[in-house]
Amino acid sequence: MRTFLLKRLPSALLVLLLASFAVFLILRLIPGDPATSLAGPDASPETVAAIRSQLGLDQPLFSQYAGWLGRLLSGDIGPSYAIGGQVADLIGDGLGATTQLTLGALLLVVLIALPLAVVGATTRSRPVAAVVQAVTTGVLAVPPFVTGVLLVLVFAVSLGLLPAGGHESLLREPDLAVQYLAMPAVCLALPSAAVLARYLKDGIERALAEDYVRTATALGVSRRRIVWRHALPNALPSAITVLGLQVGQLIAGAVLVERIFAWPGLGQLIEQGVIRRDYPVVQDLLLLVVAVYVTVQLLTDLAYTWLDPRIRWE
Amino acid sequence: MTALPRPPAPSRRNLLRAGLAGAGLMTLAACRSAVEHSRSAAADVDGAGSPRKGGVLSVAAAIDITPSLLFAQSANVLVQRLVFNTLTRYDDRLQPQPELATSWQVAPDGLSVTLKLREDVLFHSGRRFTADDVVFAVRNLQNPARSAQLRSTAATVTDFRKNGDFELTLVLAHPVSNLFDLFEFMIIPDAATIEEAVAGTRLIGTGPFTLTERKPGSSLSFARNERYWNPGRPYLDGVEIRVIPQAESLLSSLRTGQTHLSYNVRGKDAALLRDDPKFHVKQYDTGSGAYYIGVDVTAEHVSDKRVRQAIAWAIDRDRLVQQALGGYGSVSSVPWPKSSPAYTEVGATHYRHDPERARALLREAGAENITLPFAHATEPGPTAIAQILQYDLKQVGIETVLQPADSPTMQKQLISQTMPALWSLSHGFAQLHPATLAVSAYPFNEAKNSSHFSSPAYTDIVQRAWNRSDSDSPETKALYQQITDLLLDEEFVIDLAIAGLVEVTGSRARGVTLNKFGYLNLDDAYLTA
Numbered sequence A: 001m002r003t004f005l006l007k008r009l010p011s012a013l014l015v016l017l018l019a020s021f022a023v024f025l026i027l028r029l030i031p032g033d034p035a036t037s038l039a040g041p042d043a044s045p046e047t048v049a050a051i052r053s054q055l056g057l058d059q060p061l062f063s064q065y066a067g068w069l070g071r072l073l074s075g076d077i078g079p080s081y082a083i084g085g086q087v088a089d090l091i092g093d094g095l096g097a098t099t100q101l102t103l104g105a106l107l108l109v110v111l112i113a114l115p116l117a118v119v120g121a122t123t124r125s126r127p128v129a130a131v132v133q134a135v136t137t138g139v140l141a142v143p144p145f146v147t148g149v150l151l152v153l154v155f156a157v158s159l160g161l162l163p164a165g166g167h168e169s170l171l172r173e174p175d176l177a178v179q180y181l182a183m184p185a186v187c188l189a190l191p192s193a194a195v196l197a198r199y200l201k202d203g204i205e206r207a208l209a210e211d212y213v214r215t216a217t218a219l220g221v222s223r224r225r226i227v228w229r230h231a232l233p234n235a236l237p238s239a240i241t242v243l244g245l246q247v248g249q250l251i252a253g254a255v256l257v258e259r260i261f262a263w264p265g266l267g268q269l270i271e272q273g274v275i276r277r278d279y280p281v282v283q284d285l286l287l288l289v290v291a292v293y294v295t296v297q298l299l300t301d302l303a304y305t306w307l308d309p310r311i312r313w314e
Numbered sequence B: 001m002t003a004l005p006r007p008p009a010p011s012r013r014n015l016l017r018a019g020l021a022g023a024g025l026m027t028l029a030a031c032r033s034a035v036e037h038s039r040s041a042a043a044d045v046d047g048a049g050s051p052r053k054g055g056v057l058s059v060a061a062a063i064d065i066t067p068s069l070l071f072a073q074s075a076n077v078l079v080q081r082l083v084f085n086t087l088t089r090y091d092d093r094l095q096p097q098p099e100l101a102t103s104w105q106v107a108p109d110g111l112s113v114t115l116k117l118r119e120d121v122l123f124h125s126g127r128r129f130t131a132d133d134v135v136f137a138v139r140n141l142q143n144p145a146r147s148a149q150l151r152s153t154a155a156t157v158t159d160f161r162k163n164g165d166f167e168l169t170l171v172l173a174h175p176v177s178n179l180f181d182l183f184e185f186m187i188i189p190d191a192a193t194i195e196e197a198v199a200g201t202r203l204i205g206t207g208p209f210t211l212t213e214r215k216p217g218s219s220l221s222f223a224r225n226e227r228y229w230n231p232g233r234p235y236l237d238g239v240e241i242r243v244i245p246q247a248e249s250l251l252s253s254l255r256t257g258q259t260h261l262s263y264n265v266r267g268k269d270a271a272l273l274r275d276d277p278k279f280h281v282k283q284y285d286t287g288s289g290a291y292y293i294g295v296d297v298t299a300e301h302v303s304d305k306r307v308r309q310a311i312a313w314a315i316d317r318d319r320l321v322q323q324a325l326g327g328y329g330s331v332s333s334v335p336w337p338k339s340s341p342a343y344t345e346v347g348a349t350h351y352r353h354d355p356e357r358a359r360a361l362l363r364e365a366g367a368e369n370i371t372l373p374f375a376h377a378t379e380p381g382p383t384a385i386a387q388i389l390q391y392d393l394k395q396v397g398i399e400t401v402l403q404p405a406d407s408p409t410m411q412k413q414l415i416s417q418t419m420p421a422l423w424s425l426s427h428g429f430a431q432l433h434p435a436t437l438a439v440s441a442y443p444f445n446e447a448k449n450s451s452h453f454s455s456p457a458y459t460d461i462v463q464r465a466w467n468r469s470d471s472d473s474p475e476t477k478a479l480y481q482q483i484t485d486l487l488l489d490e491e492f493v494i495d496l497a498i499a500g501l502v503e504v505t506g507s508r509a510r511g512v513t514l515n516k517f518g519y520l521n522l523d524d525a526y527l528t529a
Helices: A002-029 A034-039 A045-055 A061-074 A087-122 A126-141 A144-158 A174-208 A211-218 A223-260 A266-275 A279-307 B012-030 B034-040 B077-083 B131-142 B179-185 B191-199 B247-255 B267-273 B305-314 B317-324 B355-365 B380-395 B407-415 B434-440 B456-466 B474-490
Strands: B056-061 B088-090 B096-098 B101-106 B112-117 B157-162 B167-172 B209-215 B219-224 B238-243 B279-284 B290-295 B329-331 B370-377 B398-405 B422-427 B493-499 B501-506
Touching: A002 A061, A002 A279, A034 A045, A034 B407, A061 A279, A087 A126, A087 A174, A087 A223, A087 A266, A087 A279, A126 A174, A144 A174, A144 A223, A144 B247, A174 A223, A174 B034, A211 A223, A223 A266, A223 A279, A223 B247, A266 A279, B056 B247, B077 B209, B077 B219, B077 B238, B088 B179, B096 B101, B096 B179, B112 B131, B131 B157, B131 B167, B131 B191, B209 B238, B247 B267, B267 B279, B267 B501, B290 B305, B305 B355, B305 B380, B305 B398, B305 B474, B305 B493, B317 B329, B317 B380, B317 B493, B370 B380, B370 B407, B380 B398, B380 B422, B398 B407, B407 B422, B422 B493, B434 B456, B434 B474, B456 B474
Parallel strands: B056 B238, B370 B398, B370 B422
Antiparallel strands: B088 B096, B101 B112, B112 B167, B157 B167, B209 B219, B219 B238, B279 B501, B290 B422, B290 B493, B329 B493
8 A cells, every 4th residue: 555655645645736826827917916806996006015015915826826925835924814813723723614515414324325326227117217217307407506695595484493694613612613514515416416326236236247246146136135234235336436436526516515604614715715815725625635535536536446356556 | 823923033234223212303303493592582572562672683694893993984883873872863854862971052153062971871881971081972973994884974073171080072174064973973982991892802882782703704792781781781691693694594584583683684575575464574765875876977978978868868777676686675866865864856857868869969969879997896786787777778878798796896996996887886974964975875975986086065965064054944945955066057966866774574573673874773673472
């Protein structure tokens, strides 16, 4: 495993370096800058120039980029320009909320996708298969902001069962936190669950067509055992790869879902940062997202090899 | 007798399932409801009379505060008067009333004003408020980095003469007619923590509430200032401002009782709540800003003022107010809301929807069938307004190429004077003394504006209206009229509608007020049972 990791690490670091450059450059290409945002409405050009100089935005781009990387490597990423406070604190607070949301959604993805896939792959009833197909297609077709608004209208406004938005810490108030988490997590999980269910269903169907399944059936092994103990584990490796990719989708989707449910996570922070051109917040956050994504891909590859012993670390 | 067969014993698996289901149900039953929890903070009120003490008022805001703009008019208006106080506050007739200043005397020549200050005021840190804090507040606004829109008025203060700790004379470079606009605008901060304040980490003022927690982008929590100088106030135990960027979610939070008050409900949504007895919808006619079309007077075609006037005639302002503002606003050809001393009905209705007249002016100017670039902000509201304007202009033969840009980009273009021929935005600062608009709002600034408009006549009128100590005399009002006439003639800023600031309160919130700059004042606010 160590050799495997050592082989993958340089490419992962290269991805991070390229991402840092892309993030830095793209932000500078967007019109508007932190100085105009900070100067506020009706500011004079002199005020804007003074703020630009104070923030070092009048320095050459390479010097700004090197300064940023230097601060990252030293571990002191400094203050936010516009949102207020230290970037590390802002990211720390947002990370907790987003982790809570994405882990909740990830759990739901598995809980929804697994039964849908198994039922879809094993049922002999055409109506049931059609329902599974319709559910997975429908959920994929409806964008999260529509799902979110519908969920709020039904469960918060009409039925009054769940809060319309907000957040509680799972560690501090677990019973309340679960209720605040329910709708955002469902909203975030549904599209990914549909994707995973489709892949998993195909995988199980392929596994069920294998010779060993026919042999097991001839030996009198129950259908349930064949599906759960043999076909499903064989379908899992490719599904895990898809699940890993879906983590990236969940993080991206969190931006929208957090906005709908006023969830104070990294998505909201990125949005605020972009709107206010808060370069340190956006740069550090986007790089963090890339780092998480790269790590998840590494872990996915490790899980893949663990689930399928035919694949060697090397 | 045949024994009855014993029912099959439940399997271990079934027992486990039943146990888990039972535990789940018991957990759910014992669980507190998050819905009730989010409302309960406001339900903890005591006392039988009215107004009641206690409770936490929850305010829904669409955007978070911008700490660096603490001393400017911005999204910070929700916190400025909660944490801080001003020297005076206007009543409905624009007459200043005491706040931290108990009385004032303007010198007959208008070159100084002497303030007597309250002696019983403490900052949240426990330090006593004195004349030194007023000196610091004025100097703070004079600092260009603070981006205060009334900096030019603050800059007229050239010297400070203290007479003890609670009397202060401000010496002015010249008389100014909007001095009390400055006193309404200028919050009094704590000098020792000013940098923490603009970094958003600590707010220390003399106001009715202390900031207890800020979660950037999410919420701000405030607790009652137990040493507040206003006896018996505030009634509330605390205030929570929740940032809910999505318009639909913000509306849902009001409907479900999670929040009690908001100023960010869209006009069309407010219209839906108007007939609901659970809500009270109020419109402030002081205006939260005025929508306008800005014109670069150096651009091709629109350098001719007849073309600019044609644009003003071409717009159906009534439709704009109804469709884009949900009816919350008033059509107007001038920047002044009805509460302004410069407002006249004749001025407000000067340009009506008259496409024929617009076409005639365009013919006269030789500008038929022209195409102009038109910048607007990408948010849904400004986009809807731009589309309405595009349609109206097309009817008179002016094609527009819409150039959507996000707010920071628009702001940068505005400040750097790089706007295209036309753009639509909103401006503030017309709700007070008219000189404030012409020296503080960038679109109208006589010295430098985004339209590249300059005129000795405009500069002369504005300076004469500003450089005088009386703001209500017939001479001053005549100057206001001259400003209005010049704006209507030159049309470098084509005013369209005064947006009404819409306040939506749940049925339990009472006593909420705003000052003329929209600062939220909750001194007298309370929650009913």
